Amino acid sequence: MDERAIRVGVFPYEHTQALLTGEVPIEGVTATVEGAPIVSDVFRRAVLGEFDVAELGLTYFLRMWDTAQRPFVALPVFPNRNFRHSAIFVNTDSGIERPGDLTGKRIGEFALYGHDPGVWDKGILADEFGVRWEECSWVIGGTNTPLPAFDWLPLPAPAGAGIRHLEEGRTLNAMLEEGEIDALISVDVPRALTEGSPRVARLFPDYERVERDYYGRTGIFPPMHLVAVDRELAADGTLLRAVYDAFCTAKGQVEQRYLSGAVKQHMSLITPWFSSLFERNRQLLGDDWWPYGVRRNRKAVDTFLRYHFEQGLSETMLTIEDIVAPALLDT
Incomplete structure (x- = not known):
């Protein structure tokens, strides 16, 4: 039996490159993974229905949530985050x-x-x-x-x-x-x-x-983007878990590379004193400093959802349990 084919859109961060190259596959499906030079191009193509799974800015996801179609369900994968x-x-x-x-x-x-x-x-x-x-x-x-x-x-x-x-x-x-x-x-x-x-x-x-x-x-490291899945696919818990696991594996490989590189003071990088910065970040953020999953991100996501509502951008006050696919609420 042929594997299901899905289209995936994500910006080429270092922690998504292995998905784009195919080094980390999505088990059980044939995935075509595409990037874009500007991340909003991924968002636009997702909104226009060109992807089955795609990175979306949190506000872009929530604006679509309030449409009649409500086309997406969230996966607790946060490929872009930054203090602001x-x-x-x-x-x-x-x-x-x-x-x-x-x-x-x-x-x-x-x-x-x-x-x-x-x-x-x-x-x-x-x-x-x-x-x-x-x-x-x-x-x-x-x-x-x-x-x-x-x-x-x-x-x-x-x-x-x-x-x-x-x-x-x-x-x-x-x-x-x-x-x-x-x-x-x-x-x-x-x-x-x-x-x-x-x-x-x-x-x-x-x-x-x-x-x-x-x-x-x-305890908030603000997430900017999440990964959204077409609502028609959201009932397939096995597929959602495979997508989630693939994103986690790709990110985990990069985290491990930085952790292993500390032994040699990150000699492969051209940024002076990077190892000192890396050690300070580990002391504050831990060894999994870019967490995926619901448990580690509930407070941050719920805070954004509250802000979005208070600023007149969401019709209702939501929580992370409202937007994340039920199959991944245990993450």
Whole structure:
């Protein structure tokens, strides 16, 4: 009997490369695994129905959840995660010296109102610093290159939010440097900062210390993306387990490579003092510092789901048990 054929879309991270090359197969199926140079291209193709299994940003998944079709169920696989205090940038003439100063300001946001880092940062700013998104105005667009609105995705506009999309041909980087916006939340670092402009700075200059403290207090290493499966396949628990196991194996191989490399002080890498950073990260995050599964990610995912609802982007308050395929709730 021929194996079932499935199409898989995922960005080529180091911990997904073995899936893309076929070194790690998905047992019991014939999988065609494709990447893309820009991760949002994977999202777009998934939303348009070109994949059976695909990486999706958390907000992209949730926006589709609230459609009549509700096409996806989540797998507890999180291929992209990052601490996001480092994703907030300010104009140095704006008078913003601390997080609370963002209240009432005009803030740019990359790609869409409520992109994944934006949801995290708005939530953290509200929880820890009392900054409410409703009290700010928002300009949406591309950070370093012009970016049209994502017309292939639902774009909910929460009541009371002052939101507009940037005019054609303009960038948030230029607006921030010129003072037309006071701050920016963006997955992409504005070019003005990387090029040394004195007019742009991070809100948290010592962001590593702040983010390590955040993890130490909360235990949250913020996930940005998950892996979604077409709802019609979700009833096949054997297939879902095989997909989950393959992602875990590919990630585990990379983690083990770093752990083994510590013996030789990671001599295969060209980053000085990497072993010192790696050891500090292990002390804080443990040997499985990029966890998959429901148990290790429940608090982080539930926090994002709460933020998404509070920011007017979800119709109902969800938990991780609501969105993850039942066959994988034991992970």
